[in-house]
Amino acid sequence: MEKTLIQPSIAALISSAIAIIYYRRKSLDLYGALVLFLSMTIHFAVGYRFGAMLLIFFCTSSKLIEDGEEKKRRMEAGLKDGRPNSWKRVLLNSGVAAVLSVAVGCLTGWEDKCLDSNESVLVTRLIxxxxxxxxxxxxDSWSSEIGILSSERPWLITTSRRVRRGTNGGVTKIGHLSASAAGIVVGQTFALVGLHTTSCFDRMGMKELLVVPVSMVAGLLGSMIRSLLxxxxxxxxxxxxxxKVVExxxxxxRRISGCNYLGNDAVNLISILLTTLITSTACVYIF
Incomplete structure (x- = not known):
């Protein structure tokens, strides 16, 4: 009963505060703020680690986008579409994880569980x-926002041909490093919050820290899949x-690369789904 009452209340308080802050800063429109509130509440209500990962992603990505907006506008014609201020954008970046979080909660009785395949392969896969x-x-967010602002001219991931900044599929060394660092941050957030809210370190020991390199690889992999698509x-x-570069x-x-089959949202969703599937499978064998 304590878990049922207290944690959802804390989840709603944290989520409402974040949604209001970003709505007032005009980083989110009204519907975007509502979707963020609902999604973040679900995450935190199921597990503080899940909510913390969403929170660190949203806050860092929003900051990078805001800081680089003025410079990017001079290079890309479609900048406005890339801002994470609509409910569709928020849902795209958190919807799949929200569904997985609910599945974890239903399977575990809303109790925090560790990455332990010996206990439950399905729960480990979902986490x-x-x-x-x-x-x-x-x-994807860090590599895009930091990579496009680097002094290095990007090369197309499929041909290694140098292309203009803002070209879909254009990559840089700093972009790859940023994607890896972004993954590390997500893994560290999961581990550190879990240290204080779960008993996983007591049960799993230092093996729980393997989530950091796994997350690092997932960050880089997701960015590369996004670039290939x-x-x-x-x-x-x-x-x-x-x-300017246009889509x-x-x-x-004048065509630079690619075919006009998918838009930004479709490419992002596919890369999320593929990375989610690959990482979930890897965790079964690692943990």
Missing amino acids: GGIIGHYACCNG GATLQFSGFCVVRK KPGPTV
């Missing part, structure tokens, strides 16, 4: 999926009139 989800989202199934071109073909647009 691993949530970790992979946020490592992917954070890795962007370079092949997402159009990139250079508009000779606006002098739609047109009479004034």
